[in-house]
Amino acid sequence: MSFDADVVVVGGGLAGISAAITATREGLSVIVLERGDYSGSKNVAGGRMYIHALKDLVDISDAPLERKVEREIYEVYCGNGRKISFSYEDKNRVDSYTVLRAKFDQWFAKKAEEEGVLFSYSTLVSNARREKGGITLETNRGEVRAPLVIEADGVTAGISRYLGLRNLKPSMLMLGVKEVIGTAWDEGVARTIIGFEGLKGGGFVYSNRDTLSIGLTVKVDSLQGSEVKAQDIVEKFREMIGIEGPILEYSAHLIPYYGYANLPQLNAENLIVTGDAAGFLINDGFTIRGMDLAIESGKVAGKAAKLIKDENYADTSIYVKMLEESFVMRDMKKAWKSFSLLGEKRIFSDYPKVLCEVLGDMFLVNGERRTLREELMEKIKEENLNLTQMVLDLVRFIG
Ligand SMILES: Cc1cc2nc3c(=O)[nH]c(=O)nc-3n(C[C@H](O)[C@H](O)[C@H](O)COP(=O)(O)OP(=O)(O)OC[C@H]3O[C@@H](n4cnc5c(N)ncnc54)[C@H](O)[C@@H]3O)c2cc1C
Known part of the structure; x- marks a missing residue:
C-alpha cells in the first residue's frame, strides 16, 4: 500500500499544528487535514493561554497575543446578588495572555507552513479504517493514507469513534x-x-x-x-x-470532561491521540487549561512519531510513556481530585450560599454576638449539609 505522508495529522488546531511542526522538525513528511477554511475558523476558547508550552516551541515575539494577564479576580456568587470577591494583581507575572483563536491559530499555522508543513484546508475527514499497515481516511477530497495518524480533531474525537475505540457520553x-x-x-x-x-x-x-x-x-x-x-x-x-x-x-x-483517572485510549495501532481528543483538560476551580495541554501533547506526539517510524510503525505505546513524563500527565494527575469535584452540584450552590451567609452574618452587631463556628454549624443544619462530606470535599479540593 502506498502512503501519502509519514504522518497525517487530523485537525489543524493547537494540538495538530504543534504536532505537525515537531514531526516536520524530526524529518518526517506531514500533512494536516483541517475541515475549516483556515486554522482558527472552527476553534473556540475562553481565551486565556498559559504560554509556557508555546514559547518552548516557536518564537512568540510576533504572536497575536491580546493582553498579558496582570490581575486575577475570583468571585463566588451565592444568590440574591451576593458574592465573595478576591482580587490579586502582579504586573511582573508573565505566565498567561488573553488570545482570540481565529487570529491566533492562523498565526500559528503560518509558523508551521514556514517550516514546511503542508495543510489541506476545507478537508473534512468523515470516516477512518485500518488497512494494510496504516489508516485510510475518507475525506470530501478523496482518500488519504498514512502509516501513522495523529488525531488532533478536538473533543468529539471522530477518528477514535470511526475506529470503534470510543463512544461519547454526556x-x-x-x-x-x-x-x-x-x-x-x-x-x-x-x-x-x-x-x-x-x-x-x-x-x-x-x-x-x-x-x-x-x-x-x-x-x-x-x-x-x-x-x-x-x-x-x-x-x-x-x-x-x-x-x-x-x-x-x-x-x-x-x-x-474526563480527568486523569478516566482518560480515553491514547494510542492504538497506527494512531496516537492529542489535545481535546485525548481528554486533556484541567478545570480545577481556579484555572481552565486546555490550550497549553494541547500544544504540549502535540509536541510529544510529533517527537514520538519519529521514534514510532524508526521502529517501522510497529508499536505506538512510546507516545503514552513520553506523555507520562511530560507536564501534561503530571498536571492532569495533580488536578484530578479537585477536577472531579466539578461533578458535584453542592460545590456550586449549597457551599457558596452557606459561605456568604456565614460571612454576611459576621458583620451584624445586634447584641447577640456568635462565634464563626456557631454561625457555620447553624447554616449547615439549615441547609441539611453533611459536615463530614464538607471536610472530605475540602480535602479533595486542596488535592
Ligand atoms: C468556551 C471555552 C472556553 C475555554 N477557555 C479556555 C481557556 O481560557 N484556556 C485554555 O487553555 N483552554 C480553554 N478552553 C479549552 C481549549 O479551547 C481547548 O482545550 C483547545 O482548543 C484544544 O485544542 P485542540 O487542538 O485539541 O482542539 P481544537 O482547538 O478543537 O482543534 C480541533 C481541530 O480539528 C478540526 N477538526 C475536527 N474534526 C475534524 C474532521 N473530521 N476533519 C478535519 N478537521 C477536523 C477542527 O476544525 C479544529 O480546527 C476553552 C474551551 C471552550 C469551549
Missing part, C-alpha cells in the same frame, strides 16, 4: 458558551466566577485589547432538568455579572 462533556463584547478595559484581567444558577461549572471574563471575552463552561448533564436553557445561559450570566456592551460574536463548543 457525562464526558462540558458545554462552553462564549461572547465577545465590544467593551475595552485598560488592563489584562482574568475574572473567574463560581456559582451561577446552581449549574456545575464556572464562568470567565478575559480582557482583550479592544473587547471582552465572557462565557461559561458547564457540565452537560447539569443542564438536563435545569430551569436555565442552554441558549439563555450566557445572557443571564452577563446580567448577573453586570457586563454591558454590544455583542460582537457568539460561539458554543463542547469541552472534554
